[in-house]
């Protein structure tokens with residue numbers, strides 16, 4: 001029986017994870033569930049899965065949550081705050097941690113799981129973008145197994161030989177990172193600035209949380225994934241090519257020196273990579289239907305349009321520049337996306353704000369997580385002051 005901690009259980013990935021776990025009660029039991037502030041859903045999940053712990057990040061919600069849980073005669077113990085997230089993620093009883101908190105907030109608890117040598121199911125790409133080098137070093141030092149939940153990275157993982165040592169040893173020429181191009185792939189450029197949060201969040205193929213949905217509309221998501229792939233597979237930026245594939249049927253590919261290209265395919269449903277990682281190297285039912293090749297309308301491919309998606313170019317150059325550029329990129333993006341979702345800036349301001357932050361950025365090599373957090377805080381402040389010039 002594997003004991004699972006689900007960080008961010010009330011989000012899109014968290015809900016899909018619990019859906020897979022619910023169909024395998026013989027294999028998995030839930031040790032802890034965590035949320036930022038959605039207590040209604042967290043209570044509902046506690047009643048269904050009876051975890052040992054429920055953690056609410058917002059400490060002001062500790063008492064209301066505790067009262068609700070107790071009034072329902074649920075035996076789950078309630079904890080609150082960031083340290084509690086780290087504690088449940090690193091508890092000795094836990095085998096696997098689903099890291100599905102969104103954004104930089106996921107860094108500390110995800111790293112706590114890594115440092116405790118857990119099997120880490122990594123959805124929180126931002127933690128790797130911010131601290132890739134330190135994160136991978138920590139995983140190696142603690143013998144933590146980091147399994148990629150992001151569908152593209154999970155696809156690449158599935159197309160690589162295991163155990164994997166390096167791209168060179170595996171005979172890999174290139175990683176082909178696919179992306180749909182999001183909801184605005186064909187929108188006239190002049191119309192982009194007027195796009196609303198709801199339009200940006202209406203992804204044609206995937207149903208996801210609002211932050212990653214906006215990232216998909218700007219293609220910053222592909223940029224973050226480009227950086228994520230560099231760290232996960234020890235690849236240089238030159239070894240990764242982004243391929244736009246609107247149907248999201250191929251989830252990414254690996255091109256080998258002998259001319260072979262391996263692709264992982266499936267319906268766009270995150271329960272597939274989640275199930276793959278939960279019981280890897282065994283396969284379990286995810287609840288996702290297999291592809292019906294006779295119903296497919298065709299598969300298309302094209303190069304990314306960097307003029308339409310300036311955020312993508314910013315991300316690929318941030319990883320090439322190295323240092324704290326990716327930290328600044330991620331922080332500025334989180335600030336800009338939040339302001340866009342609050343309807344305080346325009347869609348096209350997102351990339352403009354990130355560009356302005358990176359232009360003035362003074363980089364350094366972050367040797368500690370404290371240095372990463374400091375760079376993150378400076379970049380956020382800078383992003384707000386830049387945003388002020390855009391009318392916020």
Ligand code: NAD
Nearest residue numbers: 008009010011012013035036057101102105123124208209
């Ligand atoms: P979401 O917004 O739906 O859920 C986020 C979860 O994190 C919620 O449970 C929320 O309570 C929690 N949370 C938010 N802020 C927090 C904070 N400050 N402290 C602690 N917890 C906090 O997001 P999502 O779409 O599920 O994405 C989660 C992560 O997975 C992101 O990093 C995203 O990039 C990645 N991811 C998501 C998908 C997808 O299909 N949704 C696919 C690939 C990768």
Ligand code: MG
Nearest residue numbers: 150151152225
């Ligand atoms: Mg992805």
